[in-house]
Amino acid sequence: MEDPSGTRTAIAEELGFEYADRIADLTLPEIADEASECLPTADADDWFGVWRRHGTSEGYPERCERTPVADGRCALHLPPDHEDRNRSDERLLHQSLEAGHDLVGARFGELSLAYATVDRSDARPIDLRHAEFDRLDATHAEFENAVHLDGGNATSVRLADATIDATLRAPGFTVEDTLDAADLRANGRRVDLRWLTADDVVFEKAVIAGECDMTACHCGVGDWRQLRVGGRAVFDRMTVDERATVRRADFRGESVSFQRAAFGGNSDFESISVAGNASWRRVRVEGSFDCSGAEIDGDANFSKVTFTGRRSLFAETVIDGTANFGSAAFSTGPRFHAADLDEVMWVKTEADGPVDCTDATISDGTLIQPPDGATKYDFTDATLGTLTITAPDRDTGSLGCCRFYNTTFDGFPFDRHAGQTDGHVRLHEYSDRHRDGADSIPDLISTYLKAKNGAKQVGADRVASMFFLQEMRYRRREHRDNLYSSTGSTASALVGFGASWTYALTMGYGERPLRTVGFSLFVVLAYANLFFFTGISETYANSLNVSFQAFVSLLIGSPATGNGTSNELLLASEAFFGAFCIALFVFTLTRSVRR
Structure with missing residues (x-):
């Protein structure tokens, strides 16, 4: 964070630490290097609170340029209901902009700029830092200059369908009710809404051409449905007390980040599109988390996330880079139905229920069990590539934590697990479950046929032999079941059953x-x-x-x-x-x- 020139000592004294007399002589890198000794806090919100009271790096004008009308103040710095403030807020604003005046600390009642064109007589920003609004309505307004609202506050703000042709800055802005920026068009290089506070935040269908920074934003309900961001998007340390909706948002920049964000309710990221990398590292979600149908062209980082809700959905999610779920914690088993993961890292991932990868395609990856206990993985109807299963001590991991049912293997390293396939192999169930239950016999035959072919593909002939024997056992059981079936030929089933037993007894199906x-x-x-x-x-x-x-x-x-x-x-x-x-x-x- 930038440290305003000439205010370091004041900030240090207000934060209350013994090195205040040294702070003015230290550079920011030196402060960072000596943080354990010099800084009383690493909380960015605390620093911002002081910075907001002491000014910004751009500095404030030394005095108001307008003529005082009462109490030594101009009309814009008087309370909105002051008797000497005899012109409308809109007229005062336009007159000040035409005169090239700054508007720092201005006080407005209900300022209506709906369908208006707001610009200055020069190219400088519309400087409304620390301005106060009872209500700001800029619906369908067009701002031709950059807009600065740093540290301001309002009861409500409407920027629906507004157009801002340059930078929008509002770090530390406080809205008591709703910030409505639905269909906003921000054509500038950057939208800076760090430390924004609002009850409701709405950016539905907004288009931001450049970067979007909402670091440490705090709101009750957040709506970013179909938001489109052309540059880098940052939502780190965001707090949403209730519901967050980012459904079908489109992030076209190099990255989008929600690191250390906290969501108190349901979080909906369904069908988002990310052209670069995406990060939810250390995110905490108290409600359901839905990332179904997301398309991420780069890496997706979910390491050390905590999902305590009843559902965590990644169905039909496509991640072309690495999907990292290292040390993630799920209160229920996450669902990856029909997901397409180019490379996945399930390293010490914990889930209170099986990780459901039904019909998923996993081309590559690593699965390492947590030190205590074992997370279960269900690969029913999935397609597995070179997924390496490893124990916490980096030894070969057990297949007993996985369920392979009608699974297709395309390069799966069965040769690493040759010692675990001796005897009566049961890929289709977890190691703590020893019955076929309602599993279909034809599907069990298909399961071991595909496993045999997958083992042969990587040259694990010994493992392929075990899978072949299990396949033939279930074919024999199929003939036996057909004997008691009301459909089909009993004679044919009897011949098949007898032949199968003969093959088993005389030569072990060619393997013994x-x-x-x-x-x-x-x-x-x-x-x-x-x-x-x-x-x-x-x-x-x-x-x-x-x-x-x-x-x-x-x-x-x-x-x-x-x-x-x-x-x-x-x-x-x-x-x-x-x-x-x-x-x-x-x-x-x-x-x-x-x-």
Whole structure:
């Protein structure tokens, strides 16, 4: 903040610290460097309160240029109802501007400039700093010069449909009721409304060609619907006690910032458009927060935000840069339905409920769980790219905090999670939930089919194998359910169910070669018992020998023969099973070695 020339000592004394005699000799960088020793407060509002009483960097005129009419004051500095103030406020204003006079500290009653053209005889600003208005109505007015309203106050202000061709400055302006700037056209380089205070602030459909600075603005209700800002927009440390509406606002500058803003009620940022970066860092929202349909071409910073309302919506939000939710805290699970996030940072994000990313597209990002507890993420029907899941200690994070249901994987690093996919994998549910519930079997099949394809895409063959086994388990369950279904063919379902069980027992769907070995031993022993009890062999040891020879007859030549057609058929059938099992073993072994 600028320090008015010649007033440093006075400011320091009023703020009350022991280095007041030094402050006049220190430069602003030196003050900043020694802030811990020299400054009694870092609160910008406190500094502004003193600055407002001691003047601005542009300085005030030493004396009023108009002729005194009573009590040593001119007509504009007398109370609006003073008996010697015999001209209308509008006429006094125009006469002063035509004469080139300043209007600092002027006092007006109900000043009506509706549909008027307000300009000066020179290019200097219309200087209404610290002016007082009972009511200022500039509806459809046109201001050809810059307008300065620093430190002024009014009961109400109407700038609806007004046009200001140069800079608008009103830092510290106080409005008891409503500041209505709907459809305002500000064509200057900057609109400066820092520390503005009003009950209601309305900038609906206003167009600001240059920069807009509303730092530390305080209002009860704020309406910035369809506001359009051509330059940088700053709303840092803003306080809105009740409802804030920024729906469909268009920020075309390099950035828009709401850092450290506080919203006491619902905050509506639905369908806003940002050409550059956007920041809500350290924002606190007591009500619902709606950023659905927002389009942000740059980065979006939501780090360290606190949302205590019942809803936090980011549905169909498109962020082309990095979406940073580091250390954010949500009282309920935020919703990212159909959002398109180029890169997301969920670093130590906390939510009292799953982060709902249904149908979202996340191309890249990092997910790190908070040190205490685990935030859940629901990626139902989502498309995931190279999203890295990491534990708080930077180790590989657990997939158990995520639900992948009918999810498409496009580069997801499954190879980092190979150790977490051993055994019975259940991607479609959280680790603390162990039942399928109402999940659709066809969707579960699709879930693991997509997971298998995603794992194969990144070369995680071992992980792909586990997903394939889970896919086949649910296909088997589908055949079983069809047996009891009133629709479809029972015979077809029975054949499918039997075939699936056969594949599972004999070779583990091509993924378990040891199952083929076990099944082969079962066939050998079964036929040995059959040979012994049918009398083909007199001893059990001989029956085992005959059974083994028949099983491998394809490899070592003609099988052992017995007497009678029935005995020959038994031997031939085992030879058939033997050839079948050997082929299965070669197939499954080759498949597993490749993985």
